[in-house]
Amino acid sequence: MNTIYLDNAATSFPKPEAVAQAMVRYLTEVGAPLNRSVYRNAQETELVTLSLREQLKGFFHFPEKATHVILTPGNTYGLNLIIKGYLRPGDHVIVSSMEHNAVMRPLLQLPEVSFDRVRADAEGFIDPHDIHALIRPNTRLILMAHGSNVAGSVQDAEAVGAIAAQYGIPFVLDGAQTAGHFPLDFERFHLSALSVPGHKGLLGPSGIGALLLTDEMARQLSPLIAGGTGSASDSELLPEYLPDRFESGTMNLPGIYGWEAAMAYVSEVGMDSLRAHELLLMRRFINGIRDIPRVRLCGPKGLEHRVGVFSLDFVDQDNAAVSFALEQRFGILIRCGLHCAPAAHRSLGTFPRGTVRFSLGYANTEADVDAAIAAIGALA
Ligand SMILES: Cc1ncc(COP(=O)(O)O)c(C=O)c1O
Incomplete structure (x- = not known):
């Protein structure tokens, strides 16, 4: 059957055929690290990685430089980085009642951070105006899923972003179910950060995602992990600059090659x-x-x-x-x-x-x- x-x-x-082909080519023909060595194949990994960042920047109308497209081990990691790297004890967050556990579980790991949920209706939609009543003096973040992985409902991110901007509160979107399925515009939605997985609508492999960060958000974000970046090796401190600050350790290069090919496909279609x-x-x-x-x-x-x-x-x-x-x-x-x-x-x-x-x-x-x-x- x-x-x-x-x-x-x-x-x-x-996945598009080009995805597996690019991953196999990396594993069988390229094999070089990223941001470490300078021989020809190592330079190629730099260019492919830059191309992936640039394509994501273009696809989501991201106004910052491609350096602010952080490659993550996946969407869950990107959301954890925002929740654990940005929030401080005493902060208050607004989420929706449609969130995935990739938001709720890290949030509940921070007992000193409080949150309220904007209630969705029986079709899975929130009314963005309900946010006004939930805002407190210590509200430091509005974070929500753009599309629901249960109902398929897509929230009015533009309206939420306008309200967030009115109060000067950063708005972060979980684009898991909309990236590649529904138009997503970083600037129009007034976003401070957007987290996306590579492996869903963007047709890449699993184990890779991206977190697009405004410079303002990046400055307030503490890295979750620290390690070698291949840069500033004279120091035992993490570099301040992006993307290195949030990309410690050897990157998922088969994933980068596969996702870069997938993004080329998605952008062409x-x-x-x-x-x-x-x-x-x-x-x-x-x-x-x-x-x-x-x-x-x-x-x-x-x-x-x-x-x-x-x-x-x-x-x-x-x-x-x-x-x-x-x-x-x-x-x-x-x-x-x-x-x-x-x-x-x-x-x-x-x-x-x-x-x-x-x-x-x-x-x-x-x-x-x-x-x-x-x-x-x-x-x-
Ligand atoms: C709405 C939503 N957020 C977050 C995630 C987590 O994404 P991932 O498992 O790719 O890290 C998912 C995955 O299904 C999702 O649907």
Whole structure:
């Protein structure tokens, strides 16, 4: 039986062919370190890494220099760096009730930092105006997921950014579910930082991500780890300059090569085409499941403010058994459960049952969506 991959919110698959090719080329032909040596292949690693930073800068309309695109071991790391490197005892943070544990768990590791959640409605949307009432004199950060990995709802980041700017509070966005799926504009959203994973909508490998930082935010951020940077080796102190200050240790070069190739692909296809394709598939999916009885779509019914992440509740069945059957009987690969975001399920009314999550990617076709709809209908 052929399989149909609909788990792109977890990680995108398949990757463009150029991604694996670039990684293999690094491992078999290049093999040099970054920022350490100066022979020809080592210079190449510098150029490929710079190209990755420049592409990310362009893709997200990032106004700072490419030096402020910090390459991280992943999105979770970038979010931890902001939470643990920027917040101080006594600070207050505003998050949404749709956050992933990549935000909530590090936040809860800081007992001297308090937070409030802006409550999302049953479709997974916050009302940005609710933020006003939560702001306190010690509020130092507004941090939220742009797109929900449970509901697919996309928050109005521009409105949140405008409110943050009005109070002079830094606004940091978790772009895990929107980067490569939904237009994301660092300047227009008034961001102080944006964290993205390489392996989801940006089609790169796992184990790498980026944290785009304004200079202002970078100055207030303490590095989580320290070590060799290949620079300023006359000192035992971390350099002050970026990106070195936040990139200690040997970098993930296979990941950099793979992600650089992925970004070239994503940039060539363009955000508009990626979005248009996802809109086509989303419309088909929503229309296809709308009239299936005993299946509830837990998230936005409209298309404009959402990405292709669909949580379904098979109301009179065990959602885990449905998920098992989807793979066993139909070869459809999805994710079931709470998706690392328990509070989001409380907002959607699906805690602790969880949901069956279908998530679309650039490589999915209308036929994939039709097969999923048929399987959902048969199982319902
Ligand atoms: C909204 C959201 N934030 C953060 C993360 C964590 O990203 P990663 O696991 O790539 O570090 C995810 C992963 O699914 C996510 O969906």
